[in-house]
Amino acid sequence: MEILAGRTAHGVVTRLAQRNARLDSFEPRVRGIVSAVRRNGDQALRRYAERWDGVRSNQPLRVSAAEIKQGWKSASPEVRDALAQSARNIRQFCEWQKPVAWTRARNGISLGQLVIPLDAVGCYVPGGRHALVSTLLMTVIPAQVAGVREIRVMSPNPSAEILAACSLLGVRELYRVGGAQAIAALAYGTETIPRVDKIAGPGNVYVTVAKNLVSFDCAIDMVAGPTEAVVLSDSGNPQFIAADLVSQAEHDPEALSVFITASRKLADDVLREINERVRTNRTAKQAMKKRGAVLVARSRKQARDWANLIAPEHITISEDDLPFIRNAGSIFVGDYSAQAAGDYASGPNHVLPTSGQARFRGGLTVLDFVKLVTVQKLSQTGLHTIARSVKCLAEIEGLQAHADSIRVRCASD
Numbered sequence: 001m002e003i004l005a006g007r008t009a010h011g012v013v014t015r016l017a018q019r020n021a022r023l024d025s026f027e028p029r030v031r032g033i034v035s036a037v038r039r040n041g042d043q044a045l046r047r048y049a050e051r052w053d054g055v056r057s058n059q060p061l062r063v064s065a066a067e068i069k070q071g072w073k074s075a076s077p078e079v080r081d082a083l084a085q086s087a088r089n090i091r092q093f094c095e096w097q098k099p100v101a102w103t104r105a106r107n108g109i110s111l112g113q114l115v116i117p118l119d120a121v122g123c124y125v126p127g128g129r130h131a132l133v134s135t136l137l138m139t140v141i142p143a144q145v146a147g148v149r150e151i152r153v154m155s156p157n158p159s160a161e162i163l164a165a166c167s168l169l170g171v172r173e174l175y176r177v178g179g180a181q182a183i184a185a186l187a188y189g190t191e192t193i194p195r196v197d198k199i200a201g202p203g204n205v206y207v208t209v210a211k212n213l214v215s216f217d218c219a220i221d222m223v224a225g226p227t228e229a230v231v232l233s234d235s236g237n238p239q240f241i242a243a244d245l246v247s248q249a250e251h252d253p254e255a256l257s258v259f260i261t262a263s264r265k266l267a268d269d270v271l272r273e274i275n276e277r278v279r280t281n282r283t284a285k286q287a288m289k290k291r292g293a294v295l296v297a298r299s300r301k302q303a304r305d306w307a308n309l310i311a312p313e314h315i316t317i318s319e320d321d322l323p324f325i326r327n328a329g330s331i332f333v334g335d336y337s338a339q340a341a342g343d344y345a346s347g348p349n350h351v352l353p354t355s356g357q358a359r360f361r362g363g364l365t366v367l368d369f370v371k372l373v374t375v376q377k378l379s380q381t382g383l384h385t386i387a388r389s390v391k392c393l394a395e396i397e398g399l400q401a402h403a404d405s406i407r408v409r410c411a412s413d
Contacts, residue, residue, distance in 0.1 A: 001274065001288050003267050005296035010306075012293055016256070017309040019355055023209050030180045030209040037184035042191045048181040053127075053156040055176055061192050063158060063166075063174040071163020083133070083165050086345040090137055093347030094145035098366045103375070108382025114373045117147035120194065121369060122186035124201030127156035127178050136165045138349050138364065139201045144169070146369035152196060154182035178203075180210035187214035200364060202351060221368050222361065225354040226254035226291075228313035229339060230328075232303055232321055234263045237335055242273030244316055244332075244339045249278070249287035256291045258310065260303045267294050311358040314339045329358045383409055 004012055036044040042061075049055040072080070103112035123139035126132045136153065143151050153171055155162050156178025166174050175193060177185060183203075189195030198219040199211060211220045229248035231241045245257040259270050271294050278285040297303035304324045307315060311327035319333055329352030332339055343350045351364035387410045394402035 001271065001292045001294065003264075003271055003294045003296060005264075006298075009293075009295040009297070012295060013306045013309050016258070017311070017356065023205065023212065026205050026209045027213070030206055031213060033180040033206075034184040034187075034210055034213050037181050037190065038188045041189075045177060045181050045185050045190050045192070048179065049156075049177045052181075053176060053178050055157075059176070061175050061177055063163070063176055065172070068163050068166045068171065068174060071160055071165075072167035074160060075164040079161060079164060080168075082345075083137070083161075083168050086134070087137055087141060087165075087168060089345055089347040090141045090349075091145060094142045094366050097142075098145055099370065099372065107385050108379040109385070110375075110377040110382075112375045114375055116371045116373050117149070118143075118197045118369055118371065119148070120150035120152070120196040121148050122152045122154060122183075122196040122199045122201075124178075124182060124186075124199060124203050124207060125153060125155040125158075125162060126201075126203050126207070127158070131155065131157075131159035131162050133159070133161040133165050134344050134350060135201055136162060136171075137169070138351050140169050140171060142349065142364060142366045143200070143369045146366045148369050150194070150196070152186065152193065154178060154186065156182070178207075180206045183207055183210035183214060187218035198369070200351065200368060221351065221364055222353055222357060223355075224351070226256065227251040228256040228310075228329075228354050229316075230258045230260060230307055230310055230312040230314070231316045232260045232307045232325075233316070233318060234261055234266060234300065234303075236266070236316075236318070238266065238269035238273045240335050240338075241270050241316070242277055245270075245274060245292070246277045246281060246284045246288070247338075247340050248314060249284035249292065250281050251283075251287075253283055253286040254291065255284075255287040256312070257288060258292070258312070259294045260297060260306050261295070262297045262300050262303050264296055267296050270294060311353075311356045313352045313354045313358065314342070327358045329353045329363050380409075 050057060099115050101113060101115050103110060121143050125136045140151055152173040154175050154177050158176055183199060185193045186196050186199050200221040202224040208223055212223050227248050229245055231244055233241060241259060245259060249255045249257045261267050278288050297306060304321060308327045313329040315328040316332040316339060317325060322333055325331055330342055330348055342348055349364040353361050387406050390406050391403040
């Protein structure tokens, strides 16, 4: 990892702005798994679960209510308190975020929207190197606040903490299945696992490719890639900046960590801090070596432009920069807004867009679990006020039956 400036730095930003997940090479294998589960249901699902998810031959795929309850009983007071505080903050934020139904009337035309929760959703909680209990909170709680009736959680070899969190949230359906096979089961259903309307939650490359493959048949939240962190600062605390970048880099050897500044001195100080912190963190060290960068811009404006081009999952900025940041999954303002706080307990969701998707969407919200359905009611007077325009536009488009459907109602005109 080194300090880059001028054309070299700009070239790095350009490459990052054009990045993609390079998932094509995984598609044939994942397609085979998805197809097998779709065709053969539980038979294929169990075969994969026993091979990859640590499920024993005599073990049910669905975790029992007693096991879930025991998870909470066995949790330490510290774990219980941490889960409870995080859940409260996430739930409160979701309540603030929840859209409302409304109706407006004018000239005999009543218009409005209904907020209708999805019937069933699947929440994917990664196992991998570490069971991400925070992802369970971040996916289940917004679905609950939205009013989703059926919430199915998939997590390979669920940990005691996952069980405790499920108990706290009142999750009734937890399956010890992961990977592409879990996504296929949620999308198409098996004898054990009913299909859902939408799948939410991040995962490894197999999960990501599977979500992409099933997205024609089942809605998904987003196609997520490796973690991304950017810090934009000219006068911040070097220790804080380095700590944030290293904290996100430890998620994955493919994680992206970038510091952007117009101050060469701060760049030097931050790089020194990063090198010190990654010595004892192997994953972060790999990520920093592969996809870490310290970029020195000519000006504050160029630094902001670079940040928007990268469109990162997480970005830390100063208050002065907030009006200028348009592309980011989640924005952290000021020295004490640690990115890790957003990963766990501050309230906003940590399921965020990566690979440049922050150009057109934000993170997971309650809105991902509801439908905004429009309602319109026209009186005879209301229809008369727009009849001429409707007939004119319909005839322009050559849709005579559309025009006639208005004409027959306004025969007296």
